[in-house]
Amino acid sequence: MKVLVAVKRVVDYNVKVRPKSDGTDVDLNNVKMAINPFCEIAVEEAVRLKEKGVATEVIAVSIGPKVAQEQIRTALALGADRGILVESDAEIQPLAAAKLLKAIVDKEQPQLVILGKQAIDGDNNQTGQMLAALAGLPQGTFASEVGVEGEQVSVTREIDGGLQTVKLNLPAVVTTDLRLNEPRYASLPNIMKAKKKPLDTLTPDELGVDVAPRLKTLKVEPPAERQAGIKVADVAELVAKLKNEAKVI
Template sequence: MKILVSVKRVVDYNVKVRVKSDGTGVDIANVKMSMNPFDEIAVEEAVRLKEKGVATEIIAVSCGDAKCQETLRTAMAIGADRGILVETAEELQPLAVAKLLKALVDKEQPSLVILGKQAIDDDNNQTGQMLAALADLPQATFASKVEVAGDKVSVTREVDGGLETLSLSLPAVITSDLRLNEPRYVTLPNIMKAKKKQLDTVKPEDLGVDVKPRLKTLKVAEPPKRGAGIKVPDVATLVDKLKNEAKVI
């Protein structure tokens, strides 16, 4: 069984992002970049399925500029067998990424596609769902547990009321949630081995996909600073302010 996993290069989650002075976007100059945490969970789950003997090959895919090779090497250090970089300088939006992944799914014919549920830079939470629609594949989002048996995959997912378990026929698309697993620590020997693994580079036009942006960002701004709190002398005053000033009760 072949598994395809998508990984995205994003600003590291420990970095406090800054908005550009002209309001056109986030300043990523001289900022630490890393793999999207949800994608790291997706790679880890694919590797665990391979270690169980369920999967035979794991392909990591990233879309973006040449620097995304670093992210693919990290995925291969975790345990992916090879990588594919769809290299482009265009600003990639979820629909464009979904179309690129759909083209690679058609080419590679994986039995399972695992994506992070969302990227921490734009928080769109759209690519997995769009890919499933374009490829006409069953999908399970926000997965907290994945079990493969034969040509079926059982996915436990988190919903507002608790947990929901779905049974999908393979091939299928799954998006990973935080509670799916805890990604392993990448060791130096595996980082060195990853440098020797196969990494192919293709262009969007090679896949017959138009990646021109459909949406235009008008302005990016930081959220307003939170005002200072106040102290009240007693509960009665607190209730009065919540009722008459804040109007929340």
Template sequence: MKVLVPVKRVVDYNVKVRVKSDNTGVDIANVKMSMNPFDEIAVEEAVRLKEKGAATEVIAVSCGPAQCQETLRTAMAIGADRAILVQTEEELQPLAVAKILKALVDKEQPGLVILGKQAIDDDCNQTGQMLAALADLPQATFASKVEVADGKATVTREVDGGLETLSVSLPAVVTTDLRLNEPRYVTLPNIMKAKKKPLETVKPEDLGVDVKPRLKTLKVTEPPKRSAGIKVPDVATLVNKLKNEAKVI
């Protein structure tokens, strides 16, 4: 069984994001980039499935500029067997990415597509669900445990009331949550091995996909700075301020 793992190159989670001076977007010049943490969890889970014998091949996929090759090499250092880069300079939105992944699903015929539930740069949480709809595949989102056996994936997900367990027939789409696993540390020997693994580069037009943006960003601004709090002498004053100034009661 092949496992397809889409990964996204994003601003590293330790970096404080800055908005461009003209408010057109986020400034990524000379900023450290890394693999989206949720996607790293997805790669780790795919590699674990291979180590258990449930999968035979792990294919990492990324969409974006040539620099995404670094992210794919990281995925191969974790344990992916090969990688595909869909190279484009266009700003990619979730629907465009889902269409690209659908084309690759048709081409590669994986038994499972496993990806992060969302990217930490746009927090859209849409790509997995859109892919499942376009490819007409069953989906299980926010997975905190995944087991594959007998042509089915059993997925445990956290919901408000506790845990929910879903059984989906393969092929299927699974999106990962933080508690699914802890990705392994990438060692230097594995980084060196990853350089020799195959990395295929294609263009969206090679897959017959139109990636033009459907949404237009009007303005990007930083959230307003939080004002300092105040101390009140007693409960009566607090209630008065909540009622007359904050108007929340």
């Protein structure tokens, strides 16, 4: 079966992002970019399904500017077979991303679509669920375990207070949580091989999708700073402060 994986180009997770001084946007000048960590987990899961003989082909899709090819190449180096870039310099919000992915799903007819549960830039946690709704597919979000069983996929989900297991009819959408797997590192030979793998480019127009944003960002600002308190000398002083000053124990 065919597996489609979505990968997003985002600010590297080690970078501390700051708003621009005029508050119109975040400052992304000369900032290191990388594949979204949850998307990397999605790629790894798809590649493992291929290694198990469950998946026959893994297609990595990204939406973004031309340079997002880098993140598709990363996915290809990790083991995806081919890439598709939906090229756009516009701001693509989750609903638009879901519509673009729906158009790709219609074209490619994958049995399984795996996405990260959220991207670490917008922290929206929407695209997978929206794609599933638009395509009329079941979803297994925040997955910590995925097992394909015939015409169904069993997904163990991280929910508040524990784990939940659901069975979904294929085709289905899965979004990854942190513990699903530990992504491998791409080897140098695989990075070289990835350069030769096919990568197609499409545009939102070609897919017939209106990507006009629905939300307008009026301003961005740093969060309210919390003032640092005091250092206590020892446990006795700490307990005294908590009892008598803060009165929380």
